[in-house]
Amino acid sequence: MDLTLSDEQRLLRESADRFVAETFTSEHRKKTANDPLGYSPAIWKQFAELGWLALPINEAHGGLGGGAIEIGLLMEAFGRGLVSEPFLSTVVIGAALVAECGTEAQQQAILPKVAEGALTLAFAHSERAARFDLAHVDTTATKSADGWLLNGSKIAVLDGASANRIIVSARVANANGASGRLALFLVPAGTPGLTVRDYARLGGGRGCNLDLKDVQLPANALLGNGQDALPAIETVIDRAMAALGAEAVGVMQTLLDTTLEYTKIRKQFGRPLSANQVIRHRLADVAMQVDEARSMALRAALMANAEPVARGRAASGAKAKIGRCARFVAEQAVQLHGAMGVTEELDIGAYFKRLLAFDTLFGGSAHHYRRHAALSGRAHA
Secondary structure, three states: OOOOOOHHHHHHHHHHHHHHHHHOOHHHHHHHHOOOOOOOHHHHHHHHHOOOOOOOOOHHHOOOOOOHHHHHHHHHHHHHHOOOOOHHHHHHHHHHHHHHHOOHHHHHHHHHHHHOOOOOEEEEOOOOOOOOOOOOOOOEEEEEOOEEEEEEEEEEEEOOOOOOEEEEEEEEEOOOOOEEEEEEEEEEOOOOOEEEEEEEOOOOOEEEEEEEEEEEEEHHHEOOOOOOOHHHHHHHHHHHHHHHHHHHHHHHHHHHHHHHHHHHHOEEOOEEHHHOHHHHHHHHHHHHHHHHHHHHHHHHHHOOOOOHHHHHHHHHHHHHHHHHHHHHHHHHHHHHOHHHHHOOOOOHHHHHHHHHHHHHOOOOHHHHHHHHHHHOOOOOO
16 A cells, blocks of 8 residues: 655645644733634635645535545644534534435535635534443434424534534434434524533534524425435544544644653753653653654545545544543653643643643544444443
């Protein structure tokens, strides 16, 4: 298998690294941390102009037809700069769900707008009782005379408060009242009955919890033709985990680079820290963990279009392993910086928090070790 990047992919990586390094400085992060949106609309417009928002969207719908490798290159650059723009929620998850489930008319209406930066999306799926089980949805959708009625609660909706439309998953109630297939609904921001509780996420960006009380939607709010949406949700979340893994690798690489630099400058007993053999061994361990994480993220991206079991195993394997690597790298970086590592003066603390947040999104390492084992036909305690 040839893993060499093509000229286009190399250009994408170089331009993304350059743009992120110039734009996402410490000052910028501090400024956007207090922004109610959690990101800069002006920079989002630049993302659109650079073609990043169109990257994975089909060419027929105004996109560039890129794949998981290209998304991974972009996400790794985003990790280096702790980018908080809603790229994962809008492009990687939202647009992909529309592409997987939506009718041709819905795709034509939504995807070109996403590509040009005029429309942001969020995916409301997780529920408190689900414990990361994608099939566990208690929110209900009942057919009404002129459309649908939604009731339920959602948690941890990435960028939900700033999204123009929220894609909500719900069980369609059968005629006898029992819940049936899983369906997706397009809910415009500000729809009556929709309550949004917004909060700042650990490591940057914003999330929210949603309450849906008798939310009335027109018949065409149903995404697609009503087929069971679970396979599409699993596909999109597996690809999102590959993208998140690449972002975590970018964060870890920055922590390694910063820590290497610090140990060369910081002196103890008249010698730089990096002259100490124990410190060198610890740095070597960190470098090894970063390389292992990068390999797992790349494998998950390469398997993004594989058949469901192979794709799921690659995604869960990456999420579990990278979660372990991330915690190790984050802790070592903070420790090797001494007390400075947890101050506001240095960025180390912000990168540390982003890696902690990574481990909780879409399930932690323990959950994904179990899922990997189940998909492999083995039990895992």
